[in-house]
Amino acid sequence: MNKVWISVGCFLLSFGSVAGDRIISAGAGVTELLIALDKQDDLVAVDLTSRFAAVAKLPVVGYHRQLSAEGLLSLAPDILIGSSEMGPQSTLDLLSQSGVNVMVLPTETTTKNLLDTITLLGDKLDRKSQAKQLIIKLDHDIKQLEANQQQIKTPKTMLFLLLNDKGTYTAAGRNTTAHSVMTLAGAVNPAAALNAYQALSAEAFLAMAPESILVSGRHWQKYQDIDTLIAAMPLLAQTPAGRNKAIYVIDGRALIGGLGLNSIEQAKQLQVKLYPYLSANLELELKN
Template identity: 35%
Template sequence: MSSHLSVQAAELPQVTGENERISAHRIISAGGGITEILYALGAGQQLVGTDTTSSYPEAATKLPSVGYQRNLSAEGILSLAPDLLLISPVAGPPTVLKQISAAGIPVKTIEEDYSKEGLIKKIRHIAALVDKQNQSEPLLARLSEDFDTLEKTRGHSDRRPRILFLLTVSQGNLLAAGSDTPADAMIQLAGGSNAMNSFTSYKPLSTEALITAAPDIILCTDLTLNSVGGLENLLNRPGIKLTPAGHKDRVIVMDTLFLLGFGPRTGQAALDLSRQIQSFSVLKSGL
C-alpha cells in the first residue's frame, strides 16, 4: 500500500495546507469518506459523480458512477465535465489520473491519517478546497462530542480484547488487517487490540496464523460476510472454530463505509464497535 501512495504522490498535486481553495461547481469524489464529508459540509449539490465506495448518504448512490476508486474510468470522469476531482490516496490507476490532470481538471489527493487528529485535518482540507470552512466548524464540534462520548464509554480497562479484522478479496479469499489500516485504527479507538499487528496493510491469513493469533473477537464488514456466504460459512472456515472467537461465535459485523470510511460518522462507528465489544465481555462471562 505504501509503495502505491509514494508513486501517486510524486505524480499529482497534493493538498498541503488548509488555505488552498478552488472555485468548483462540478465535483467528482472518488472515496466514500470524502463523499460523506462533502455532503456533511453542505456541498452535496456540487457533486456530479462518485465512485462505487460512496454508499452514503443515499443521495450519493443516485449520482453517476465513475467506477471503483482503484480503477477509475477516464471516459466516465471526463464525460461529466467536472472542475474538481477529489480522490483518496489509493485511487487510480495513475495513467487515468494523469489523463484527467492533463485535461485541465484539478486532481486533489486527500491524504489519510487514521486517527482523530487526522480526520479533523482531512475535514478541514476538504472544507478549504470547496470553500466551506464556516460549515466545517459545526461538523467538527459534533465529531468532537462523539469522541468525548467514546472516551467515557470505552473506559480505561487494562484488558484489551484481541480482535481480528477479516476482509475478503477475489474468489472469497480472506485477508487479515495489520497495522496502518483503518480497521486497525478503529479497533484501537474502540478499546481493542489488533490480533494481527505484527505487519502492516493486509495479508493472506493461513490457518496456522489464525490459530496462533487466538482472537477473542472477529470483526468484519457486511460486504465480507456476504461474499463468504453468511455467518455460518465464515465460522466454518478452516481454523476459525479453533480460536476463542470462533469457539464462542463472537463475530461483529458492521457496515463497510460506516466502519472504515473515516468520515463524519467515525466517532459514532467507534462508539458502536466499543459497545459491541463490551457486550461480549458482559453477556458471555468475560473473554
C-alpha cells in the same frame, strides 16, 4: 507525472477556492464528507462505493480504484476529489493534463488527519461554518470513545479478517482503517505487528487466538450467518471468537479512503457491542 500527494500545508498554498465548481467524488469517505459539508449540490458524479441517499440520482463513474479518464471527462468536471486509493495513475495524469484539478486527500488512519481534512475542505469549499460544527461533533464523539476506553476492565482482542473466495486468512495490521476503528472501540489487535493487510499461515492465525472477529458487511453478504462462515473457514472454530461465535460485521464503506465519519460511527457501535457495560449514551462532561 506523479500522483499529487496533497498534505494539509501544501494544499492550502496550491489550491484556490472551488465554490460552485463541478465536483466528482471518488471514495465513500470523501463523498460522505462533502455531503456533511453541504456540498452535494456541486457534485456531478460519484464512484461506486458512494451509496448515499443524498447522491443516489447522480451518475456513477465506476470503482474509485479503476476510474476511466474518458468517462470522467465526459461529465466536464472542474475537480476530482478522492483519497490516495483512487486511480489508476494514468487516469489521474490524463485528467490533470486536460485541466481538471485532481485533489488527492491525505488518508492517514488517525483522528487528527480526519479533523485536519475537514478543516481543509471547509476552507477550500467555502464551508467553514459547517466544518466547524462537524469538528465539534466529531471531537465530542472521539473524546467519548476515549473516555469509555478508560472504563474497560479487560480489553478484548479483535482481528479484522478480509474475507475472499480463496478461503485464506488475511488480517488487517497497523496502518489500516480497520485497525484504527478497532482501537478506537477499545479492542486490541493481535495483528498490530503486521504492516497493512497480510495473509496469515494457519499457525500464525491460531497463535493470535482472537477473542472476536470483525468482517466487512460487503463480504459478509456471501455467508449471512456465523455457522456458514465457520464452515467455509474451519480454523475459526479453533479460536475463542469462533467457539463463542463472537463475530461482528462492520459497514465496509467505513474502511475506504482512510478514517472517515462512518469510521467513527462504526467504532461507537462496535464499542457498545464489545463492552455492553459501558455507559455509551452518557454525555461526557468536558472541562474548559
